[in-house]
Structures are given as structure tokens and as C-alpha cells.
Amino acid sequence: MLTTLEFAPDAAPEQIADQVRAVWRDSKVIHITGVKPDGDLRDYYWRFFEDVGVPMALAEDATIGDRDSQRTGSYWAEVRYDPAVPDAYRHSANAQPLHTDGAYTSPDSVQVEASPNAVGTGFLGCVAMPANGGATTFIDAVDVYNTMHDEAPELLEQLQATDVPHARSGDRKVAKVIEMKGGLPVVNWNYYCVDADAGNEVKSLGEQFFRFLERSPGIAANLQRVKLSPGDAVIWKDDYVLHGRDSFDPERTSARFLWKTSLLIDA
Ligand SMILES: O=C(O)CCC(=O)C(=O)O
Numbered sequence: 001m002l003t004t005l006e007f008a009p010d011a012a013p014e015q016i017a018d019q020v021r022a023v024w025r026d027s028k029v030i031h032i033t034g035v036k037p038d039g040d041l042r043d044y045y046w047r048f049f050e051d052v053g054v055p056m057a058l059a060e061d062a063t064i065g066d067r068d069s070q071r072t073g074s075y076w077a078e079v080r081y082d083p084a085v086p087d088a089y090r091h092s093a094n095a096q097p098l099h100t101d102g103a104y105t106s107p108d109s110v111q112v113e114a115s116p117n118a119v120g121t122g123f124l125g126c127v128a129m130p131a132n133g134g135a136t137t138f139i140d141a142v143d144v145y146n147t148m149h150d151e152a153p154e155l156l157e158q159l160q161a162t163d164v165p166h167a168r169s170g171d172r173k174v175a176k177v178i179e180m181k182g183g184l185p186v187v188n189w190n191y192y193c194v195d196a197d198a199g200n201e202v203k204s205l206g207e208q209f210f211r212f213l214e215r216s217p218g219i220a221a222n223l224q225r226v227k228l229s230p231g232d233a234v235i236w237k238d239d240y241v242l243h244g245r246d247s248f249d250p251e252r253t254s255a256r257f258l259w260k261t262s263l264l265i266d267a
């Protein structure tokens with residue numbers, strides 16, 4: 001599931017694109033490591049994006065408006081430790097529970113045209129990382145499915161049979177939390193964005209899945225950790241894995257600083 005690609009510090013974005021294309025089909029998470037771009041990391045990786053797909057302007061800003069109106073129309077959002085911004089995982093040092101980024105959005109949300117082969121892909125690029133903790137965590141949806149099959153078969157059946165609405169920032173999407181598509185399980189999940197209007201049964205199902213992910217031995221055993229270094233990036237097929245992060249020792253404001261965006265990759 002996880003592929004690590006090592007590069008020289010001065011590798012060109014086009015080299016990254018070539019290597020990513022070569023492993024794309026058989027990877028769900030790709031850790032790009034070793035590059036030390038001069039200047040703004042966003043400019044460097046933008047050139048990589050242009051070679052492999054189409055960026056999506058889905059960024060949110062936790063410092064403006066309320067949770068329903070935080071879409072900025074821009075491509076990049078900060079995931080940056082800042083104790084001055086309350087109630088936002090993106091600015092805290094807490095562990096972040098497993099989720100998908102696209103739980104309430106689709107390519108229609110930003111009016112980009114998706115080719116039939118395009119895959120919704122998350123991106124994090126690293127500006128700063130503290131010494132202790134702060135790895136981004138991933139689990140293959142196949143492992144989620146198999147673990148549930150063994151540990152919680154009834155919950156798995158219910159999730160496969162239930163439409164769950166997610167909503168935030170003016171976007172709404174109704175989907176199964178886990179569903180077989182083309183022979184592979186796909187996931188759509190963010191506990192904190194289950195629509196407040198969802199019925200009690202749906203909400204209770206969400207509570208059970210949240211607790212399952214937190215407590216299941218099989219989930220913990222299959223989790224993979226990617227700890228980014230400055231210059232590194234990680235991309236992941238958002239519908240095919242769940243991701244989250246470990247808590248970290250905050251050290252100081254901006255001690256952990258990642259640039260986040262999403263794109264459609266049609267490698
Ligand atoms: O901080 C991380 O490593 C993950 C952040 C994340 O998943 C998010 O902001 O959606």
C-alpha cells in the first residue's frame with residue numbers, strides 16, 4: 001500500500017512526476033522524501049501537480065467565519081501548530097482520528113472536470129516537523145474491511161447498507177461509509193462532519209464506527225506511519241485509505257507545519 005520514493009535534494013519536480021507515475025497503479029500512499037526545494041514548497045510541488053493531474057481549490061481557513069463557511073476558494077491550507085487558533089485539528093497538537101478528506105466534497109464542489117480515470121488524491125507537503133510524534137497515519141481500506149469482517153461483522157454489514165450524509169462549508173455528500181466498488185472497498189468518513197440532520201440511527205452507527213476505529217486491535221496493527229521531514233510530501237488515494245495523525249510535542253508555534261491540498265491524479 002505504501003511506497004517510499006527517495007530523491008536527491010535538488011531533484012526536479014518532473015523527476016518526481018516520472019517516479020510517481022511508475023508506481024501509481026500499485027500504490028495507495030506515496031511518501032516523497034529527500035528533496036530540499038529552494039523557496040516556497042508550494043511552487044515546487046505545483047509543478048509536479050501539473051505533470052500528473054489537476055489541483056482542486058478545496059482549502060478551508062479555520063480563522064474565518066464558522067465551520068459552514070470556511071472554504072476560501074484557494075488551493076492551499078495550512079496544517080500548522082498554533083495554540084492561538086482554538087477548536088481546529090489543523091492547528092492543534094492532538095492526535096487526529098482516522099478520516100477521509102473528501103467525506104463531504106466531490107470534484108463537482110469545485111467545478112473541475114474529472115476524467116474517468118482521475119483519482120481524488122490528498123497531498124501534504126512538509127515545512128517543519130517536531131522531533132517527537134506527529135507522524136501522519138494511514139490504513140488501507142482493505143485492512144479496515146478485513147478487520148471489521150473478523151472483529152465487528154454486524155457493524156460492517158450495517159455500514160455497507162446505510163447512506164450517511166456528511167456536510168461542511170456548504171458542501172454535502174451522501175455515501176456509504178464503506179462500500180465495495182469494482183472489487184475494492186472504498187471509504188467515505190469524517191466523524192466530525194456527519195450531518196447534524198442525520199437521524200439517530202445513522203448517528204449511532206457513526207458513534208460505533210468511531211469507537212471501533214479507536215479501539216480495534218486489528219486497526220492499530222495495520223496502521224502505517226509516515227513521518228515527514230522538511231521538503232517531503234505524502235500523497236494518498238483518498239477513497240482507498242483512511243488517514244489521521246499522531247499527537248506531537250508542540251515545542252513552539254509552527255513547530256509542525258504542513259501545506260495541504262487535494263488534486264485529481266490521472267497519472
Ligand atoms: O496533520 C496531519 O498529518 C494530517 C492532517 C489531516 O489529515 C487534515 O488536515 O485533514
Ligand SMILES: [Fe+2]
Pocket residue numbers: 099100101243
Ligand atoms: Fe485529512
